[in-house]
Amino acid sequence: MTIDTNRRPSKRERTLAALVEHGLDLFERQGYDQTTVAQIARAAGVTEMTFFRYFPAKEHLLLDDPYDPQLTAAVAAQPRDLPPFLRAARGIRAAWRALPEPETPSIRRRVRIAAGTPSLRGAMWRNTGNTERAIVEQLVADGASPDEARVAAASVLAALVAGLFLWAEQERTTLADAIERALDVIEVGA
Amino acid sequence: MTIDTNRRPSKRERTLAALVEHGLDLFERQGYDQTTVAQIARAAGVTEMTFFRYFPAKEHLLLDDPYDPQLTAAVAAQPRDLPPFLRAARGIRAAWRALPEPETPSIRRRVRIAAGTPSLRGAMWRNTGNTERAIVEQLVADGASPDEARVAAASVLAALVAGLFLWAEQERTTLADAIERALDVIEVGA
């Protein structure tokens, strides 16, 4: 069930790590738009082509949006008699509250770059696609209409992303706090 | 104050109209991603270069997001004692309710293309930038904190866009109705 941390990482794992490492580094030092895929590849010791074998597009080095089963579970755990919008909001709240602390530095690095790059703000939104689909499915499974579910998921995720951006910009706050405050803004009725 | 509809449109106006006309036409017939800027330009009788003198990017032929002063006014007209999220939601509701009927066919055409093109869903979001800024400014001017204002504006606009997509997909509903229903989903508390 656990990952074997002793074995030497495979070549695939090593190049992936190298690409991410040098990519984030270059983005931070010269900006996302000023960094070329060829540069990242060269820094990682591979070809431009290889980069695209690991990421479908440049922006995916930064934004991955892995499907998170815990999120679905958290949404499902909300009381059924709540309107879908609130089920989504509270589910996201619970899921992020449970996020292990050690993961936040990596997230911060990524979000900070995305927040400071106009061309990425839209990409960030587009990349919530997996999460959005998962939330919609769960809401529908719990009895919401598809239309209602889509609006609720989109709106709540937009608040989440906005909260992430704010958190990345201001140094002092905790990730969990920022998310909570963002969700407080949109959960006005209760 | 009104536009002189009798005078022959200037060359600039004519090429602009031709680009939009043939662009939308090609997008509808072969899909956005399958349509090349060169194709649009050729259909409109100009060069690729000319296209980019009219639009900063391909997607701008579809999504323009002009700043709408009526929207700001509608947000400003909401009672100050309401939380920012509700002021934004109700402001948008009022502004779109007042939208003149004749404009909707053009919007529908555009939104339908955007809704059916994954690569444009993010672009649509990015292009609400002007509107978002305007709403944030108005909310802040009315006493909201900048953080709160940004989250509220982002979340409400996401609901609006989601509503637009739903409207574009289903034939029978009115634009105004679709927007109202979308906003109903997120205005749960009152």
Place this chain on the structure above:
DNA sequence: GCGCAAAATGTGAGTCACTAACATTATCGC
């Protein structure tokens, strides 16, 4: 260690969005 299938990577050529410097043509007021 050895060999070999599969995985990982490289090469080269091409498409498309978009940019910039400079030359050319069309338009419109006079």
Place this chain on the structure above:
DNA sequence: GCGATAATGTTAGTGACTCACATTTTGCGC
């Protein structure tokens, strides 16, 4: 008609991304 200026064209380039095909590496059974 004439001239300033707006509109357009030309050429050349960059960078993200794709594809077909060739080559190297890796890891595993023996």
